[in-house]
Amino acid sequence: MEAILEVQDLHVRYGKVEAVHGVSLSVAPGQIVSVIGPNGAGKSTTLNAIMGTMDGTASSSGIVRFLCEDIGPMPVEERVRRGMCLVPETRELFSSMSVLDNLRLGAWPRRRAGDRNCMDQLETVYRLFPRLEERAQQDAGTLSGGERQMLALGRALMAKPKLLMLDEPSLGLAPLIVREIFHVVSRLRSTGVAILLIEQNARAALQVSDHGYVLETGNVALHGPAQELAGNRRVIDTYLGLGRQAAA
Template sequence: MEATAPPAGDGGLAVSDLVVGYGPVRALRGVSLRVPAGAVVAVLGTNGAGKSTLLRAVSGTLRFHRGGIGGGDITWRGTRLSGVPAPGVVARGVTQVPEGRRVFARMTVEENLRAGALGAKGGGAREAALARERVHTLFPVLAERAHQRAGLLSGGEQQMLAIGRALMARPSLLLLDEPTLGLAPLVAARIGETVKEINAAGTSVLLVEQNVALALSLASYAYVLEVGEVALEGRTADLAAGDEIRRRYLGMADAARDRPRGAPPRRTLTRWFA
C-alpha cells in the first residue's frame, strides 16, 4: 500500500486499528480509515468483508447486532465516538442509512421523515421544516407520496426515503450502506447523483458500495476491505487509472464472463465490471 490516507484533522472521522467481533466471530481486524471533512470516501469489498460492521461501529448500532468493539478507536471532529450509544452519535451529527433500507413500512412517508428528525441535535419545528423542504427538493416523489404507506413504495423510492429520513437529522456525516443494491441502473444512477448533491451541500459521506464504477465516480478516496482488513486504499483517480482492483478480482470476473449460458453466477463481484 503506497498511498497514505488523507488527514482527517479535527473536522472529520478517524478510525484507528478498529477491531470488532460478534461473539467469537472477528469481523474487523485492525481497520484504519479517514473521512476528511467535506469528502466522499468509499468502502468497497466482497460479501462478508466487514463493510456493514464498520458502519455499525461508527454509528453505535453494533450492539443491536450483538457485536462489540474489541480494540482501536473512532474519533469524530476530534472527540471520541467509540462507546457512544446510537442516539448520541446521531446527536453529534453522524447518521447511518442501514443496509436494506429499513423504512418503517406501515408508517406513511411523512411519518418516516418525522421519525428521522427526532434524533437531530437541537433545532425546533422550523429546522425540521427546512430539512423536510430540502428532502422534498432532492426527492420530489417523497412529497407526492407523503401520505402513502412506505411499504407501498418501489425499492428505489424506499431507498430515497431511507436517505431522506437520515437527512432529517441534518447530519454532517452520512453513512450509506449499499444504497444502490438491487436497483435498476437508472435508479442507481439517480441515487448516485443525489449523493453528489448531498455532499455539495456540505455533508461528508462514507459510502459502502459493491458497484465499483459508481463508487469510484462519487468518492475521492476509497478503501477495499478483505476479510476484515484494508487490503487496498488510494485516491479514486489513481485506483480507476490503475488495474489493482481489477487485477485482484479478475479471476472471478473472467470466470463469470466465460460461464456457460444459463449457469448461475459464481460471485456477486461480477457486477463490479458489468
C-alpha cells in the same frame, strides 16, 4: 484538512472470530469516501462498529473519533445527536406510515433537542427527490424499491447530519435507479455533509468518491484517491469487471 471522522486500528470480534482486523480510515468535512470489497469483507461490520449499532454478540476495540472526540463509550443516540446518521441496507422504514411521517421522524432528534426549525430540510429533500413530494401521503410500504431508498436517504437528511453513512445504497435496485441514487449522493457534496459509503458496486462508488478504501477479509488492502483506485490494475481486474478488455 482535519478529519470529521477518524478510525484507528479498529478490531471487531464475534465471539472468538475476528471479522475486522485493525482497520483505519478517515473522512474529511464535505468529502465522499467509499469502502468497497466483496461480500464478507467486513464492510457493514466496520460501519456498524463506527455507528455503535453492533448486536450483542460482537465486541470492538480501537479508536473512533468524531469531530476530534473519542466516541467509543457513547451510545448510538448520543452519536446521532452529535451529527452522525446511518442509512442501513435494510432501510428500516415504517411501512404503515406515510412518506411525510417517515420524514418527520427523521427530524425528531432535532425537535427533541428544541430546534424549532427541525423541518427546514423538507424542501431540500423534496428538491433532491421530487417523487417523495408526489407520494407524501402514500404509505411507505407501497413504494418501489428505488423510492424506498430515496425515502431512507431523505429521512436521514432531515436530521441535518454532519456525517452521513450509507450501507449498500444500490442493493437490489435496477441500474437506472442506481444511477439516480448515486447522482444524488454526488450532489450532496455541495451541501457540505461528509459521506462514508459502503458499496459493492465499486464502479459507481468510485465515480462519486474523493477517496476510497478496498476491504478484503477484514483488512484494508488498498486505499487512495478514488480516481487512482479506479485505474489500479488489481481493482480493475477484481472489482470493476473489465478484465482483459480493460487491459487491451
